[in-house]
Amino acid sequence: MSKVRLHLDHPLAEGQPVPLGEDQAHYLFGVMRLSVGDRLSVFNGRDGEWEAEVTDAGKRAGRLRPLEQTRPQEMPPDLWLLFAPIKKARTDFIVEKAAEMGCRRILPVQTEFTNSERVKAERLRAHAVEAAEQCGGVFVPEVAEMTRLRDLLATWDAGRTLWFCDETLAGGVGPVPERHEGPGAVLVGPEGGFSEEERGRLRALPYARSVRLGPRILRADTAAVAALALWQATCGDWR
């Protein structure tokens, strides 16, 4: 059986006790059946991965002792994913995938054709944490609150290149994304695509690049994974 991995918020340092809350105690001792003396992997997104030992195992609380650091803290490239929330299952999926693919920040954005007016950022954060736990990551991307795309672009740092996945390029021949230095972001639209006005505004931004993801129309969640893969292979840490 593979070792239990747990994300927690407490600082991790050799021998420094880590108190566990009710949910964590329930998960480790109730669900995963760990007991005093058992070992697990823990990470907090800042101090790398640690092997830890259970020193107290109660029903509603417990305690761990970090033994040694098993992996240093690693940060993904400075890559953001901007996406327009879609149906709940696919939104959850996009967040999970963005965490696996190595995004630093995940930003739900409201576009003209976005259906949902709000997303539960807490639920999305829980998905990002779970993806990191399951995939051996030591970093959990930040999930921002929903913002209007317009407002986000109004204060955009022009040093961050924006890959704008333009589904209207699907029919013809379009630009193949090229390597750039520095921070990046990938923007994926909602199911209905972007409005003409949005598309015009995006194309005119000096820091934005239209990206064509092949000749077929992709669902938003597919487009997100595909564009992140191309960015990582071209500009990120897959090179």
Added chain:
Amino acid sequence: MSKVRLHLDHPLAEGQPVPLGEDQAHYLFGVMRLSVGDRLSVFNGRDGEWEAEVTDAGKRAGRLRPLEQTRPQEMPPDLWLLFAPIKKARTDFIVEKAAEMGCRRILPVQTEFTNSERVKAERLRAHAVEAAEQCGGVFVPEVAEMTRLRDLLATWDAGRTLWFCDETLAGGVGPVPERHEGPGAVLVGPEGGFSEEERGRLRALPYARSVRLGPRILRADTAAVAALALWQATCGDWR
């Protein structure tokens, strides 16, 4: 409202009537509420996309008349996806994504660490059809019956390059996939990865190339989409 798209098996040619079976009649006239004179898009994977008109609309049968071809038949590159079936929802997802990403064939393979012994190829085909319907595709990839990876490799055409996604390369520096000519295939392992023996055998194959998908471990479904995106951008029709 966007136009209804329907995949059917019948040949499509101008004015040649297309009979509808019970399921199709139920979907078009019961669920989608179409009636005589309404128009929809149809495709069969061979004759392109056609605009068709409803000429008979019964409870258990019906008839369409193709009016004009709206898109020629297009074939994706000669790319196969080999994957080890995992949990049902993620297996369905992989098939959907492979159809969107432009695979010609989808081959579920049994590896040493594959959990499921069988998959319902019919259900997977239905997912491939649905993905093509929803994404405006005119081609539906073939879904093969489950085969042992060993048996598949025993009769492999050496002219088809096999991208083998090797998760043991995740920690270090590995090969970046390079462009090749001719047909290709992407192989994604099960959750537990490949066995040492399998990995050794795969690495020794003259037509296989180990591919590293970045420094983080990816779930199988994420790895499939990411590897297909890189293949399409490097060797396929996204260039």
